[in-house]
Amino acid sequence: MDRGIPCSQIPVTPAILALEGVTKAFGGILAVKELTMGVRPRELTGLIGPNGSGKTVTLNLCSGVYPPDAGVITFKDTVLNGLAPWEISRLGLSRTFQTLRxxxxxxxxxxxxxxxxxxxxxxxxxxxxxxxxxxxxxxxxxxxxxxxxxxxxxxxxxxxxxxxxxxxxxxxxxxxxxxxxKPSCILLDEPASGLRGELVVQLGAFLKWLADERDTAFLVVEHRTQLVMQFCARVIVLNYGEKIAEGSPEEIRNDERVVAAYLGRRRGECRTA
Ligand SMILES: Nc1ncnc2c1ncn2[C@@H]1O[C@H](COP(=O)(O)OP(=O)(O)OP(=O)(O)O)[C@@H](O)[C@H]1O
Ligand SMILES: [Mg+2]
Structure with missing residues (x-):
């Protein structure tokens, strides 16, 4: 009887954007600490965490705003360390900003x-x-x-x-x-900020559609957990610059460390809606 492919043998799609042991400090503040994570093609990957946990710094490192102190960032087959923002954008990696520009x-x-x-x-x-x-x-x-x-x-x-x-x-x-x-990967820093209710869901559905139809990978930083939990294939959680969890939305929702550091605190707050 065919029992299908054992889990351990299912090939994992290689990441289009990969961070390996990435660290960034500002003076005494360790904004991102030994972060290893990946963004897979044609998927929405969520990046969540409390205020000041290093989400925007992570996007800034990937888009060349400043170089990492340690670690390697790779996009497709190119190491991004040391490249200027416009060089990275030309490779097909673009972004939006938390504060509109x-x-x-x-x-x-x-x-x-x-x-x-x-x-x-x-x-x-x-x-x-x-x-x-x-x-x-x-x-x-x-x-x-x-x-x-x-x-x-x-x-x-x-x-x-x-x-x-x-x-x-x-x-x-x-x-x-x-x-x-027409980039192949887009970093979005709080794209739903300022949007109300139903528009958040519409945005999530639109991003998912773009991922499928336009063959685009997204790394989505968002406090609106509804968008992340409903539309992201995988979610990465930062706390004080460190990755504390990574998994499916379901796994993240039930992760005790995540609930203690972030989701638990957010219950009852309007921004989770
Ligand atoms: N250019 C900078 N110079 C000094 N410190 C910085 C700089 N950028 C970020 N930081 C610090 O790094 C830490 C992480 O900041 P970051 O902006 O990544 O947080 P965040 O997770 O995006 O938070 P939020 O949800 O509020 O946007 C914070 O302590 C912040 O004050
Ligand atoms: Mg931010």
Whole structure:
């Protein structure tokens, strides 16, 4: 009788983004301590933990805001240590920020165009001189930006000033900025912050759809545990910079250390809704 493949022999999909023993300190504060974790392709991986537990620092390390003090970060086959943020973004790893970073006085379309990988850094000088190559690249960036805005349902806001949008709409524009160069992995820092009730669930379902349909991996930092528990395939929990648990949402929900450090404290708080 065929009993299927024993658990120990089921191949584990290799991570597209992998951290191995990553450490980062600021003065006396050990923000991230010997962190080993991975983000698998076409999945949502949740990264949760109390305030100050090292979630944003982890995303900053992966996106090249600063280098790790120790350990290795690999994306696909490339070691990211020491690469600049724009070099990492060109490899197909993009991110959004916990604090929104849109240009308020620019239109929504322009905000998304400036995030288009090949457009700004390489061609800035040529763009000023309006060379034919720069005009061609600008047209490509415009088309890609319109498509990304369409994808997140914000195409009709393309010509509005970013500062005139609600917080939730600005978050969607940030997501369009992260999507515009068609990355294979996106780091999201509290994407549901500022969204209410049903919109949190819609965002989670949309991210899951993107993961499947656009072959994109997501590392999602979020305090809205509903989004994490409902849509993430795996969840990693940090506390004081250390990984204290990793597993399926079900395993995490029932993990005593996680409940003691984080989930238990959050019960009854409105941000868990
Ligand atoms: N640039 C920095 N300089 C000094 N200390 C920093 C810096 N960035 C982060 N820290 C410290 O590192 C620790 C981890 O911060 P981090 O921003 O990663 O927390 P977090 O888990 O994202 O918290 P939150 O849920 O509040 O966003 C905190 O003690 C923070 O004060
Ligand atoms: Mg943070």
């Amino acid at each position: 849109l240009w308020g006085k620019m239109t929504v379309l322009e905000n998304v165009m400036t995030a288009y990988g090949r457009f700004m850094p390489a061609l800035f000088g040529e763009a000023l001189a309006q060379t034919p190559r720069a005009r061609r690249e600008e047209a490509k960036a415009r088309q890609a930006a319109i498509e990304a805005l369409d994808l997140v349902g914000m195409a009709s806001f393309a010509n509005k000033m970013a500062e005139d949008l609600s917080l939730g709409q600005q978050r969607l524009v940030e997501l369009a900025r992260a999507l515009v160069s």
